[in-house]
Every structure is written in C-alpha cells, then in structure tokens.
Amino acid sequence: MSPVLVLGEALVDEFHDGPVAGGAPFNVARSLAAFGAPVRFVSRIGADDVAGRLVLDSAARFGLAVGGIQRDAAHATGRVSVHEDAGGGHRFEIHADAAWDHLEAPPAADGCFVYFGSLAQRHAVSRAAIRAGVKHAAGPRLLDLNLRPGTDTPELAAESLMLADWVKINEDELDRLLSWFEPTLPALMARFALQRVVLTRGAAGYALYGDDGRLLASGEGVAQPAFVDSVGAGDSFTAVLLAGLSRGADVAATLALANRYAAMICGVRGPLPADPVVLAPWREALHALPMES
Known part of the structure; x- marks a missing residue:
C-alpha cells in the first residue's frame, strides 16, 4: 500500500452531550489507521490541555501514530461548538487562533498520496506549512474543499485547487465554484488541471x-x-477512497464501499464509533475489494 500523508x-x-x-x-x-493503511498525520495541539489529551487518546485507540502531531506551548488545542437542529443537521462554530493555526511544515514525503483541506489554511502560518507539505510531496494530491466561514473565499479556493489533482466537494461547494470560476464542471476541471472530481x-x-x-462512476x-448525525460522514467517505487508492483497488468498487461506510457513520455520535472494533468488518471489506485492472 502507498503511504498517505x-x-x-x-x-x-x-456537542451538547x-x-x-x-x-x-x-x-x-x-479511519485510515483503523483500516491498516500506512498513514502519517501532521497536525498541532496544545502542549498539555484537556482537549489535546482527548485527541491523543483517540489517536491511540484507532492505532494512529502521533509522531507527526506537534505540541504548542502558546496556543490551545482547537475547539468547535456543534449546534444541532431537530432534523439531525448541524452548524459548526469554529473557535479562532488554535494550535493547528500555527502548524510547522512537515519534512518532504516522497511517493505519498496527500490529503489536505481548506479550513486549516485559515491562518497564514498553517497555510504556508500545508502548501509546503503539498508541494514537496511527489504523489497524487487530494483536496477536501470544506468551505467554512473564514475560508470560503474564491482566492483561497483557487490557490488550493491549483495544488490539487483530485478534489472532493459536495453539491453546495460545486455550485459556489461554478459561480466563482467557470460555468461548467468540464471548464472548471480544465482551468485547474484537475484529474478527478468526487461529488458527494x-x-x-x-x-x-x-x-x-x-x-466515470456514481451511486x-x-x-x-x-440516524444520529451526519458529522464526519464526508470524511469517512474520503478515508475509504484514499485507502482504496493507496491499495490500487478498483475505484468504482471503492466508491461504493465509501458510500456505505459514510451511511454507517451517520448512525453513530460524531465522526467515528467510540469503539474501533466496529470498524473491523470495514477493514476486511476494503482489503477484499478487487484491484484496478
């Protein structure tokens, strides 16, 4: 399996509870770690706070190595207030100036698949670090374009798209990109030299x-x-996609599995089940996927 950065x-x-x-x-x-995919996670948390310990404890439960998680003595671990509605939807209130806003650039990584998003680029320091990490990686680069308040500008979207080979977006995000840049998806992809767009x-x-x-494929x-909540459903979809790509699995079959996994995540509180054992059948299903011909 190819490593994923x-x-x-x-x-x-x-959450309220x-x-x-x-x-x-x-x-x-x-999710990648639970699936047995070789993954290196680079982030930044507070040097010693309750939220940071929660992050590290969760990483340990899922078997995710923490060597790439930087510690910050001056800034606290990031916090998000999740405001839920009666229909199962949610709104995020993302608090400012967190440790991950001050990320340091990771060492160059050859041959990796690279995952990066737009939210972590809201601060100039982390933006420079993430772009350096993406540019120095030789493998395919997947952008998860989460257009949240504060990082939902055409400038940031364009700069991120220019770094990407694959992009994962939802329908609302696609509508915004089409209104900002090009009126059609083919023109948008040509403008930014995108190889693939995954639309959830x-x-x-x-x-x-x-x-x-x-x-190329749909489902x-x-x-x-x-249903409990949809927090993390898109992330779970992306994790299966990346795991399949890293194995060289058939993309259509990988996407179908990703779709089922995302639906399962909607049945648990938050982005992952509390007990990683729940993911064992999904790991087996991932490793049973047919290979790309």
Missing part, C-alpha cells in the same frame, strides 16, 4: 468525474434508519 486540524467537537475528538483531517487519518450528494449518493468532466444514497 494527511495534513490539517485536530480538534475537539463540543459532551466532547468528541474531530477535525476532518483527523477523522480521515483515524448526501442522501442522494455520489458521482466521480474524469478530467474532461465525463461521469445512490444508502439509507440509515438509525
């Missing part, structure tokens, strides 16, 4: 597009009768 925030999501370790990159990295549609499923905007949504 994951860059970005590790933080604590504060208690804190849960989170952050899109951390969610992706923990929530309950409606997903679609994969090639570099000419041609539909319908998977029902979750015991």
Whole structure:
C-alpha cells in the first residue's frame, strides 16, 4: 500500500452531550489507521490541555501514530461548538487562533498520496506549512474543499485547487465554484488541471468525474434508519477512497464501499464509533475489494 500523508486540524467537537475528538483531517487519518493503511498525520495541539489529551487518546485507540502531531506551548488545542437542529443537521462554530493555526511544515514525503483541506489554511502560518507539505510531496494530491466561514473565499479556493489533482466537494461547494470560476464542471476541471472530481450528494449518493468532466462512476444514497448525525460522514467517505487508492483497488468498487461506510457513520455520535472494533468488518471489506485492472 502507498503511504498517505494527511495534513490539517485536530480538534475537539463540543456537542451538547459532551466532547468528541474531530477535525476532518483527523477523522480521515483515524479511519485510515483503523483500516491498516500506512498513514502519517501532521497536525498541532496544545502542549498539555484537556482537549489535546482527548485527541491523543483517540489517536491511540484507532492505532494512529502521533509522531507527526506537534505540541504548542502558546496556543490551545482547537475547539468547535456543534449546534444541532431537530432534523439531525448541524452548524459548526469554529473557535479562532488554535494550535493547528500555527502548524510547522512537515519534512518532504516522497511517493505519498496527500490529503489536505481548506479550513486549516485559515491562518497564514498553517497555510504556508500545508502548501509546503503539498508541494514537496511527489504523489497524487487530494483536496477536501470544506468551505467554512473564514475560508470560503474564491482566492483561497483557487490557490488550493491549483495544488490539487483530485478534489472532493459536495453539491453546495460545486455550485459556489461554478459561480466563482467557470460555468461548467468540464471548464472548471480544465482551468485547474484537475484529474478527478468526487461529488458527494448526501442522501442522494455520489458521482466521480474524469478530467474532461465525463461521469466515470456514481451511486445512490444508502439509507440509515438509525440516524444520529451526519458529522464526519464526508470524511469517512474520503478515508475509504484514499485507502482504496493507496491499495490500487478498483475505484468504482471503492466508491461504493465509501458510500456505505459514510451511511454507517451517520448512525453513530460524531465522526467515528467510540469503539474501533466496529470498524473491523470495514477493514476486511476494503482489503477484499478487487484491484484496478
């Protein structure tokens, strides 16, 4: 399996019933570790605070190495207040000036798949570190374009897209990109030289597009009768995709598994199940995927 370098925030999501370790990159990295994929996670937390200890404890439970998690004596571990609505939706209040805003650039990593997002680029320091890490990596680069308040500008989106080979977005994010840059998906992909766009549609499923905007694969949504929340569903989808790519698995089969895994995550509190043992069947399913022909 090819290694996966994951860059970005590790933080604590504060729900009404208690804190849960989170952050899109951390969610992706923990799933990858649980799947047995070789992953290096680079982030930054407070040197010694309760939230940081929660992050480290969670990493240990999922078998994620913490050598790439930097400690910051001057800034606290990131926090997000999760405001939930009666329908199972949520709104994030992301608190400012966290440790992950002051990320230091990681050493160069050859031959890796690279995952990076836009939220961790909200501060100039972490933005420079993440872009240095992405530029120095020789492997394919996947951008998870989370357009959150404060990082939802055309400038940041364009600069991130120019660094990416693959992009994962949802329908709302696609609409914004089309309004900012080009009126069609093929034109958008050509403008930024994108190889693939993965479009997630929530309950409606997903679609994969090639570099000419041609539909390569798609699938319908998977029902979750015991829905709890959708926090981390997109991250879980991305984790399976990256794990499949790192193994050289068939992409269409990988996406179908990613879709089912994301639906399962909607049935647990937060971005991952509390007990990593729950993920064992998913690891087996991932390793049973057919290889790309």
